[in-house]
Amino acid sequence: MTTLAVENIVAGYEKGLPIVRGVSFAVAAGEIVTLLGPNGAGKSTLAKAVAGLVPEREGDILLDGARVTVPAHALVRAGIAFVPQTENVFARMTIRENLEIGAAVLPRPRRAGRIAALLETFPALATRPTLPAGRLSGGQRQMLAIARALIPEPRVRLLDEPSAGLSPALVSGVFSDIAAIAAKGVAVVLVEQNVAAALGIAHRALVLVEGRVAHDGPAAPLRDGKLLARLFLGHVEGAEAA
Amino acid sequence: MTGTLSYLAFFLTEVLVNFIAVLGLNVQWGFAGLFNVGVAGFVGIGAYVSALLTVPPWHGAPGPGHVGGLGLPVLVGWAGAVLASAASAAVVGVATLRLRADYLAIGTFGIAVALHELAANAQGLTGGPFGIAFIPHLLAAVPPGGLARGLLDLAITALAAGAAWLVIDRITAGPFGRALRALAQDEAAAASLGCDPRRLRIQAMALGAAAMGLAGAVQASLIGYIAPGNFVPILTFQVWAMLVVGGVGSHRGALFGAFAIWGLWSAAGSLFAAILPPSMATGGASLRIVAIGVTIAISLLWRPRGLSPPGRIVSRFLR
Amino acid sequence: MNPQFLADGILTGALLGLGGVGLTLAYSILRFANFVHGDFLTVGAYAALVVAGALSQFLGGSGIGPFSFGWPLIIALPVAMAATGALALLLDWLLFRRLRRRGEEIVLVMASFGASLAVRSLIEFAFTPEPKYYSHDLQIAMPLGFSVRATPDQLAVVVLAGVAGIALHILLTRTAMGRAMRAVAENPALARVAGIDPARVVRATWWLGGGLAALAGVFLGLTVQIRPYMGFDLLLPLFAGVILGGVGSVPGALAGGMIVGVAEALAVPFIGAAWRGGVAFLLLLAVLLVRPQGLFGMER
Numbered sequence: 001m002t003t004l005a006v007e008n009i010v011a012g013y014e015k016g017l018p019i020v021r022g023v024s025f026a027v028a029a030g031e032i033v034t035l036l037g038p039n040g041a042g043k044s045t046l047a048k049a050v051a052g053l054v055p056e057r058e059g060d061i062l063l064d065g066a067r068v069t070v071p072a073h074a075l076v077r078a079g080i081a082f083v084p085q086t087e088n089v090f091a092r093m094t095i096r097e098n099l100e101i102g103a104a105v106l107p108r109p110r111r112a113g114r115i116a117a118l119l120e121t122f123p124a125l126a127t128r129p130t131l132p133a134g135r136l137s138g139g140q141r142q143m144l145a146i147a148r149a150l151i152p153e154p155r156v157r158l159l160d161e162p163s164a165g166l167s168p169a170l171v172s173g174v175f176s177d178i179a180a181i182a183a184k185g186v187a188v189v190l191v192e193q194n195v196a197a198a199l200g201i202a203h204r205a206l207v208l209v210e211g212r213v214a215h216d217g218p219a220a221p222l223r224d225g226k227l228l229a230r231l232f233l234g235h236v237e238g239a240e241a242a
Numbered sequence: 243m244t245g246t247l248s249y250l251a252f253f254l255t256e257v258l259v260n261f262i263a264v265l266g267l268n269v270q271w272g273f274a275g276l277f278n279v280g281v282a283g284f285v286g287i288g289a290y291v292s293a294l295l296t297v298p299p300w301h302g303a304p305g306p307g308h309v310g311g312l313g314l315p316v317l318v319g320w321a322g323a324v325l326a327s328a329a330s331a332a333v334v335g336v337a338t339l340r341l342r343a344d345y346l347a348i349g350t351f352g353i354a355v356a357l358h359e360l361a362a363n364a365q366g367l368t369g370g371p372f373g374i375a376f377i378p379h380l381l382a383a384v385p386p387g388g389l390a391r392g393l394l395d396l397a398i399t400a401l402a403a404g405a406a407w408l409v410i411d412r413i414t415a416g417p418f419g420r421a422l423r424a425l426a427q428d429e430a431a432a433a434s435l436g437c438d439p440r441r442l443r444i445q446a447m448a449l450g451a452a453a454m455g456l457a458g459a460v461q462a463s464l465i466g467y468i469a470p471g472n473f474v475p476i477l478t479f480q481v482w483a484m485l486v487v488g489g490v491g492s493h494r495g496a497l498f499g500a501f502a503i504w505g506l507w508s509a510a511g512s513l514f515a516a517i518l519p520p521s522m523a524t525g526g527a528s529l530r531i532v533a534i535g536v537t538i539a540i541s542l543l544w545r546p547r548g549l550s551p552p553g554r555i556v557s558r559f560l561r
Numbered sequence: 562m563n564p565q566f567l568a569d570g571i572l573t574g575a576l577l578g579l580g581g582v583g584l585t586l587a588y589s590i591l592r593f594a595n596f597v598h599g600d601f602l603t604v605g606a607y608a609a610l611v612v613a614g615a616l617s618q619f620l621g622g623s624g625i626g627p628f629s630f631g632w633p634l635i636i637a638l639p640v641a642m643a644a645t646g647a648l649a650l651l652l653d654w655l656l657f658r659r660l661r662r663r664g665e666e667i668v669l670v671m672a673s674f675g676a677s678l679a680v681r682s683l684i685e686f687a688f689t690p691e692p693k694y695y696s697h698d699l700q701i702a703m704p705l706g707f708s709v710r711a712t713p714d715q716l717a718v719v720v721l722a723g724v725a726g727i728a729l730h731i732l733l734t735r736t737a738m739g740r741a742m743r744a745v746a747e748n749p750a751l752a753r754v755a756g757i758d759p760a761r762v763v764r765a766t767w768w769l770g771g772g773l774a775a776l777a778g779v780f781l782g783l784t785v786q787i788r789p790y791m792g793f794d795l796l797l798p799l800f801a802g803v804i805l806g807g808v809g810s811v812p813g814a815l816a817g818g819m820i821v822g823v824a825e826a827l828a829v830p831f832i833g834a835a836w837r838g839g840v841a842f843l844l845l846l847a848v849l850l851v852r853p854q855g856l857f858g859m860e861r
Contacts, residue, residue, distance in 0.1 A: 051754060076756035084754060090747050093740070101744055104737045105756040148755065277667045279596070279674055337849045344594040345849060347670050348800045351596070355797045356842040363835040475793075479678050482671065528686035535679030542672050543659055 002026045002065070003187035004050075004080070004156045009059035011049035018056070019045045021211035027187040029155065032178070034190040034198040034219065037208035038232050043191045044085065046208065047158045050189070051075060051082035063156065077105050081154035085161040088145035091134030095125050095144060098133050102148035118147045139170035146177065156187045163194045175201050199223050207231045244389050251392035253508065258396070258403040259461045261500040264484045265410050265493060266453030272491035273414055274446035275426040277347045280334070281454055281481045283354030286361060286473030287330055288323035288455030289462040293374045294367070295319040296463070316380045320459045327455025328448040335444040354478065361470040373469030377462050395464050402460050406453050411493055413449065422446055476531055480507065483538045507534065566826045568709045572784060574822025575722035578815035580777035580795060581802045582729060583770030589746035589809030590766045591661075593669040596677045597652065598774060599799060602792030603684055605645040605775020606782035610693055612637035627713035629696040630783060638779055642772035649771035650764060652676055677793065685789040692786040718780040725776060726815050729769075733811060738765055746809050798825065798841040805848045807855025816856065820844075
């Protein structure tokens with residue numbers, strides 16, 4: 001059952017200079033799709049375009065088959081949550097306030113319950129809820145960002161490099177959290193540089209090269225690295241030929 | 243006939259004095275992207291410094307305890323005005339230019355307010371509210387009043403404006419201007435090419451303020467009298483309106499803008515004087531300011547690059 | 562040191578703090594130095610003057626208890642706050658909103674400088690430059706001890722300014738809209754991702770900033786006088802207080818305003834009352850050189 005469908009997205013920051021050049025893919029409920037590709041392939045821009053944060057965008061986003069037309073700030077309510085790569089918590093506000101902002105899109109009676117539930121899921125955040133988020137470590141920040149975005153129970157999660165800047169030990173923790181989120185029926189789109197870790201939890205992988213889809217298939221065959229290297233290198237050779 | 247010619251000469255003289263200040267603002271905003279809300283302050287520094295340097299020691303303002311002037315030659319006074327304005331702009335630049343752009347706006351606003359206060363209150367130095375009178379004319383031999391003096395004033399101002407235009411055009415068309423444009427386009431790229439952004443901006447601030455100081459000095463010497471009320475925010479705003487209407491980044495546009503806005507200002511003054519009863523004269527003055535405010539707002543919304551965009555200069559570097 | 566100067570400084574400081582709060586919110590959320598803010602104080606003061614004048618026809622003009630003001634001004638106060646907030650929204654709709662879309666912050670500053678001049682001149686046209694007063698009753702200053710005297714109006718203004726400051730702090734920390742405003746101030750892109758509608762926050766900011774400016778303007782009119790330049794003349798001390806306290810910090814704006822007010826007042830016996838702007842300017846320069854992020858601010 002397809003939850004999120006992306007059709008023919010062309011996106012960029014300036015008119016006439018598209019970075020993503022016609023990409024389509026679909027994500028089912030409970031599925032983790034990872035977006036891989038060499039630097040500059042357009043992975044982050046694609047995720048941001050789906051989240052409505054890129055000024056120039058053409059193509060369609062469909063949620064459960066219906067076209068999504070709302071502005072970026074209303075996507076959370078519609079069920080699509082995006083977690084940026086950096087600066088993804090409000091550093092000058094406390095942990096609890098960050099979570100309260102996440103809960104503000106919910107009807108009032110549900111807010112306290114969802115915050116309590118997330119604090120239970122991430123006990124590390126519950127120890128000092130009045131600590132300013134700016135004083136958290138990198139891993140805890142990432143956790144808080146993920147928790148905040150989870151509060152409204154989105155059906156689609158877009159994660160932009162959640163492992164950026166984390167130590168290897170923390171990466172495995174964050175990635176097992178992501179796997180657990182998907183297991184509850186959330187469609188996850190995971191943009192990653194850390195190919196091994198991403199393929200470890202992903203069901204399917206999309207390889208982007210120069211803004212286009214170079215490969216779309218199950219994640220498992222990519223894990224030994226040879227196919228992936230060929231796809232990445234193919235891009236380099238292609239660039240030289242051009 | 244003589245009256246009309248006299249008025250025309252006076253009108254053009256005022257246009258050219260303003261044009262000198264607009265040239266300075268064009269360096270700061272048009273080339274370097276620096277927002278100066280204290281134009282009146284820098285023009286005022288020029289006027290007061292030149293006055294203090296040139297007024298004869300035995301004259302000076304009627305204020306009690308006035309220290310009097312130094313009685314130096316007029317051109318020395320103008321040079322002092324240029325230097326003093328440039329130096330004060332550099333001080334504000336040093337304090338604010340490493341911060342966000344609007345801190346410069348607040349800083350220049352602050353210096354204009356503080357200087358106005360100084361002019362209005364430091365009686366011993368500035369004559370306080372009485373101002374400074376008997377500021378020598380460049381050609382003291384020609385008696386004031388009459389068409390000859392008016393045409394002479396126009397010629398002097400045209401020479402000063404022409405000199406300012408030439409110098410500023412030379413500087414902004416050369417490597418300094420190119421560096422400023424590069425900086426305004428992409429600070430990181432310009433810095434990587436060896437431009438020191440902060441230093442360049444302080445220099446642009448100082449160069450622009452130098453022109454404003456010259457405008458103040460020329461005006462002071464032509465009129466012979468200055469008072470704090472000449473250097474209030476409306477002056478800043480007129481100069482801004484001239485730049486924006488004329489076309490940001492273009493020196494020729496600055497001349498056109500000075501002509502258009504000063505014309506609008508004078509015409510609005512005559513119009514309100516004609517249609518409003520004398521009892522509402524202050525009201526007319528207020529409405530005139532509103533008219534200028536609305537003009538600038540509309541030009542910002544409608545033509546943010548002005549009526550005469552600097553096509554020539556942009557194309558030279560972009561093509 | 563004459564403690565009377567200190568008391569006067571606290572009164573000015575309370576007004577500067579109240580006016581500065583709206584300025585600092587607009588600065589951090591709308592991201593530009595709004596030069597109309599000083600004139601919002603003036604608009605609020607004149608709006609209250611008009612409304613209170615009309616109401617006193619029906620309610621009578623006498624003051625309540627020891628105060629110079631009565632029910633007309635008390636009713637006029639919220640009306641003036643709403644009117645000033647509405648004017649702020651109107652200016653945003655006509656001018657700032659369109660320029661904001663173009664994304665050049667400094668053009669916004671320029672537009673606000675122009676709007677400030679136009680608003681001030683319109684007020685001058687409508688009300689003449691002559692000073693006005695809410696009441697012509699003379700108030701007797703009461704001795705408060707330590708040879709300090711203050712009128713009941715002045716005491717009321719200081720107390721009410723403190724109450725307004727506390728109410729604002731609660732609004733910003735305990736309500737969803739307050740948190741949304743702080744979120745947009747800190748990181749507008751993330752706020753959008755988190756589901757906050759930027760247009761709503763902008764509207765709330767103008768209402769709040771305009772309303773608080775009007776409050777400060779009425780208090781200023783009550784304790785000094787009502788003039789077309791009353792707010793514009795405070796703009797430099799307002800900016801100095803906001804930057805001193807740290808842009809975006811509400812406690813900072815209150816504290817910064819208080820410091821500027823007291824510093825101005827303490828300077829009076831040495832250099833005279835005419836130099837208040839110069840004191841504010843020197844304080845501003847000192848802060849920018851030594852600690853540009855302000856007392857309560859963060860690096861930005």
